[in-house]
Amino acid sequence: MNQPGVVVDESRPIFVQIAELIEIDIISGGLPEETQVPSTNEFAAFHRINPATAGKGVNLLVDEGILYKKRGIGMFVATGARDRLIGQRRQRFENDYVGPLVAEADKLGITRAQLAEMIRREEGSAE
């Protein structure tokens, strides 16, 4: 039973999910580089989670150099953070998406050529 405002997957630590939400926001441009990110307490209130947990998520990104702290002001998105995050995601893309896609295609008897054709058609619709 989730409360409204909470995006929580029960199987994983909440602080990891908070860090991922911030990452997604940085990648999508919602949080541009050198802008201030919401405070730990704002994250806690919005997601209805313990502030210490929210702080742990933010600190995870500080440790990775994605966010940095301006003393007395708050947390900011580091320059170059977006490119680094996109780079990380590209590295994981093959494992996370292409692998399962090909496995499912094989199960259904879809050939690689047919799969490529489907991807091309998707591309067409996107352009």
Added chain:
Amino acid sequence: MSAVVEVKDLSKNYRTVTAVDEVSFTVEENTIYGLLGRNGAGKTTLMQLLTGQEFASSGEIRVFGESPVENAGVLERTSFIKESQKYPDDFQPKHVFASAPWFFPEWDAEFAERLIADFRVPLKRRIKKLSRGQLSSIGVIVGLASRAPLTFFDEPYLGLDAVARQIFYDRLLEDYAEHPRTVILSTHLIDEVSNLLEHVLVIDEGRIIVDQAAEELRGSATTIVGTRAGVDSFVAGREVLHRDHIGGLASVTVGRLDPLERQEAAELGLELSPVSLQQLIVQKTNVPAKEFEVKS
């Protein structure tokens, strides 16, 4: 971080029952704890011991480094909101809020006023005439506005509707963020509070059976569902927390799975689902595995 509460080998025996059975634990400063367990598990007794309302049969209790019994210095820093708070017969809610500052040096009257509006507490009605939910609201308001460095909420919301409970959670988080303090929350509504908690204590039959960070508990169990043969072979050699069978299907809960194991389960066609804190505690404090058919 320093310990606010230190308990060592604490027991409380009544004539025929042992309500608290040689428990030891510490409570860290500025942390929200969940004290969870079934009815009669010993939660209330434990809180009464920590607030000097009951005498220990044996063992040691240190609250802010001192014994809480008859200790004004400790008790004025402690707020204990219980389910069945009694008030003098002629009292109205306004009398409760007017007298609270005598007991709690950190009392914030402005905050109390905001809460009174939030919970829509009628100030000038006899307390005897209030509904169960309104009575609970008074307790919650006193607990929050007292800002005691150590605050206990023992099933604070009997009769509170879903809206009022949500207000309680939101105000607790907001105020805790601005005025950090130690909160020990005892409740049956585990799913509702699980994300608020930083640390979880589970008591069962007078013993502490879980004393762990909430984030560590999260994901510490997984339920595997699939054909009985498939599930049984996958879980062979693992510690099983819970097991259910119906026909050819099995549902088995085991400990944490690493990504490789999750992948292996997926390849075997098994479904994995996370176990919520509430389910985990139900399983840990429940009678052992029930089976819908005789094990073959």
